[in-house]
Amino acid sequence: MQSYQADLIEIADELTEAYVEVFTAPPFEHRDPAETRAAFRQRLEGDVRREGFQAWIERSADGRIAGFVTGWTTPAPFRTDRSYGAVLERLGAEQVDELLIDAFEVDELGVLAAARGTGLGRRLLATATAERSRAWLLAWNQNFDTLAFYRRIGWLEPEVRGDETDIIVFVAPTHPRTP
Template sequence: MQTYGADVLGIADELTEAYVEVFTAPPFAHRDPGETRIAFRKRLDSDALRDGFRAWIERSEDGGIAGFLTGWRTQAPFRTDRSYGSVLDRLGREQVEALLIDAFEIDELGVLRSARGAGLGRRLLDLATEQEPRAWLLAWNQNHATLAFYRHAGWTEPEPRGPEHDIVVFLAPTHPRG
């Protein structure tokens, strides 16, 4: 397993292709691979420069990327772009500040189809939370297998304060819960 900071940009094309493979397959088959490629690469170029950015990459025996996890430390003020507005609406400002600000946000976790079933996703999560115990992530509420995976791994949902959205917030089992 290799750990990266901003130097992940040296393998950005390879990581982007791995991301596209994972996030255009079911249940994300509705996503256009070309648009997904462009959007992820653009985000990676800026995310890799965030304060506290880290990436963990596991390679297969043939040297290709088998799985990846990326994230960074969530800064104040809490963002409202992408799905962050829904998080704020669901949890409320007080909980967001107590639970998520200055915690490690796992932005992307992906395991390529050829590497699934061997515990790689769990190992990536465990490694990240071993180094960053106060961690959190978002998952799409229609990705039932992923929701079950996180729950089985001990990740929990903070008490909601607002309406349900299409995202689910999870806190790591190691998170002290504010």
């Protein structure tokens, strides 16, 4: 497994294609590949400059990307763009401050179809959070296999204090303030 920081941009085209392969397949088949490609690539350009940004890539025997994970340290104040507003609605400001601020935010985790069932997703998450007891991530509430995976490996859902949304927040099993 190879670790990256801002140098991830050197393989941005390859990573973008892997991302599109994962996030336009079921249950995301409703996403347009061209729009998904453009949006991810644009986000990646900014994400690599975030404080604490890190990424890990695992390659298959043929050298292609088999899986990836990216993340960074969640800054204060908590953002409200993308899905962050839904997180704030779901958990409330107090829990967001307590659980998520200054924690490692797993932004993207993807395992390509050929590598599923090999333990790669678990290894990627374990690597990303190995030196960070405080970590968190989001999942779409309709991505049932992924939700089951996170629960099976011990990731926990904080108490919902606000409105239900279409995202689920998970904190690492090692988080010192686990629910």
